[in-house]
Amino acid sequence: MKAKEIRDLIDFISNTGLEEVNIETEEFKIKVKRSSEATFQAAPAIAPAPVVPAAQAAPQAPAAPAAVPAPAPVADSKKYVEIKSPMIGTFYLTPNPDSPAFVAIGDKVKPGDTVCIVEAMKLFNEIESEVSGTIIKILVDNASPVEYDQPLFLVDPS
Amino acid sequence: MHKFFAKTLFAGKNIDYLPDCHSTNDFLLQLARQKMAKEGHVVVADYQSHGKGQRGSSWVSEPGKNLLFSLLIKPSFLPLDRQYLLTLMTANALHQALAHWQVDKVEIKWPNDIYLNNRKAAGILCESSLMGHRMEYAVLGMGVNLNQRDFGDVQATSLWNETGQQVIRDEVLEQVLLLLEKWYAVLKDGNEHELYAYYHQHLRWKDERRVFRDAGGEFSGTLRGIDEKGCLVIEKHDRTVCYTIKELIFIR
Numbered sequence: 001m002k003a004k005e006i007r008d009l010i011d012f013i014s015n016t017g018l019e020e021v022n023i024e025t026e027e028f029k030i031k032v033k034r035s036s037e038a039t040f041q042a043a044p045a046i047a048p049a050p051v052v053p054a055a056q057a058a059p060q061a062p063a064a065p066a067a068v069p070a071p072a073p074v075a076d077s078k079k080y081v082e083i084k085s086p087m088i089g090t091f092y093l094t095p096n097p098d099s100p101a102f103v104a105i106g107d108k109v110k111p112g113d114t115v116c117i118v119e120a121m122k123l124f125n126e127i128e129s130e131v132s133g134t135i136i137k138i139l140v141d142n143a144s145p146v147e148y149d150q151p152l153f154l155v156d157p158s
Numbered sequence: 159m160h161k162f163f164a165k166t167l168f169a170g171k172n173i174d175y176l177p178d179c180h181s182t183n184d185f186l187l188q189l190a191r192q193k194m195a196k197e198g199h200v201v202v203a204d205y206q207s208h209g210k211g212q213r214g215s216s217w218v219s220e221p222g223k224n225l226l227f228s229l230l231i232k233p234s235f236l237p238l239d240r241q242y243l244l245t246l247m248t249a250n251a252l253h254q255a256l257a258h259w260q261v262d263k264v265e266i267k268w269p270n271d272i273y274l275n276n277r278k279a280a281g282i283l284c285e286s287s288l289m290g291h292r293m294e295y296a297v298l299g300m301g302v303n304l305n306q307r308d309f310g311d312v313q314a315t316s317l318w319n320e321t322g323q324q325v326i327r328d329e330v331l332e333q334v335l336l337l338l339e340k341w342y343a344v345l346k347d348g349n350e351h352e353l354y355a356y357y358h359q360h361l362r363w364k365d366e367r368r369v370f371r372d373a374g375g376e377f378s379g380t381l382r383g384i385d386e387k388g389c390l391v392i393e394k395h396d397r398t399v400c401y402t403i404k405e406l407i408f409i410r
Contacts, residue, residue, distance in 0.1 A: 086291050087238045088387075090404070112289065121242030121388035122270045122282070122403065123296070126187075128289040148239070 082151040089120035133157040168198035178205040182228040183299040223306040242388035251337035265362035277315035
């Protein structure tokens with residue numbers, strides 16, 4: 001799917017009254033959601049590959065993030081909450097290298113849901129969310145080192 | 159089938175024996191999550207379809223031949239920045255348990271494998287669940303080669319291969335559980351130096367000049383032990399370098 005097609009699709013959807021549209025084919029999956037500020041979040045394709053780090057878009061839609069018509073409300077990020085790393089270690093988005101990610105952008109989480117693993121000295125710690133909301137952003141790349149208290153996810157609690 | 163271990167204080171008073179399962183760690187974590195398992199709960203499997211070694215590298219085991227189990231503990235007393243001590247205490251316990259079987263050389267390979275006569279015979283994988291800054295529970299998972307004879311091309315061995323005698327799984331399990339309790343008590347009492355001392359005393363290649371590989375290639379160095387963060391300290395040329403797990407490979 002080309003960037004222009006994604007743009008056209010978002011334009012089309014924005015002219016309808018729909019709050020949220022999910023389209024899934026064999027090649028890609030796209031989710032367009034109208035937020036309260038009437039901006040749009042294009043989720044990176046998470047299917048069909050078993051593990052696509054959610055931080056990178058699938059090759060079929062390289063320009064997907066650029067297709068967001070209005071700039072994402074970054075200045076508004078104070079209304080979001082962060083899930084932070086409780087320890088120094090290595091961040092993993094998947095339970096195993098060949099498993100799908102625990103969460104992807106756009107997923108809803110609630111307290112007790114596992115969102116990632118932080119490993120330190122062979123101890124694999126499943127990190128559970130303490131908040132309810134929607135994952136807005138994954139702030140760390142899979143398999144990279146994290147510091148104590150480093151923000152891992154941005155969650156929209158609304 | 160329920161065996162009861164009379165000698166232990168809390169470990170193994172509740173045991174689930176499974177003919178096969180995905181992974182004993184996953185099964186026990188699930189029980190803990192559903193509040194269906196107390197501290198000391200043990201899950202033993204004859205076979206694991208997805209037994210886990212170091213993240214992804216799977217543990218190859220013939221059904222029924224080996225000891226594959228996990229123990230649930232609730233180490234809420236342990237600050238999160240000290241939790242790697244769980245790996246240390248588990249390695250110590252497993253080492254001391256296997257030392258009962260009179261193999262010439264029993265060693266701990268950093269960070270968490272046990273070697274019998276220079277071949278890997280057991281591995282450890284600890285997993286936990288954290289919400290905020292509390293460790294609600296941890297599972298200590300172990301795989302020990304008991305009566306498997308053939309390991310193909312893999313540089314591994316078993317108790318039977320090294321002792322010349324078949325061993326009984328529940329006897330090994332009881333021994334390991336007793337020593338896990340002992341070392342867990344040491345940890346609870348805050349005797350970290352005792353944990354370190356035992357670990358260092360039995361650490362493979364300690365104070366030997368060996369060949370390792372890091373991001374810069376192969377080099378000769380002397381392994382000095384682990385630091386207070388659990389990292390491996392190696393003297394490389396005339397300086398000291400600390401390595402985390404993925405940064406270093408043991409060559410010869």
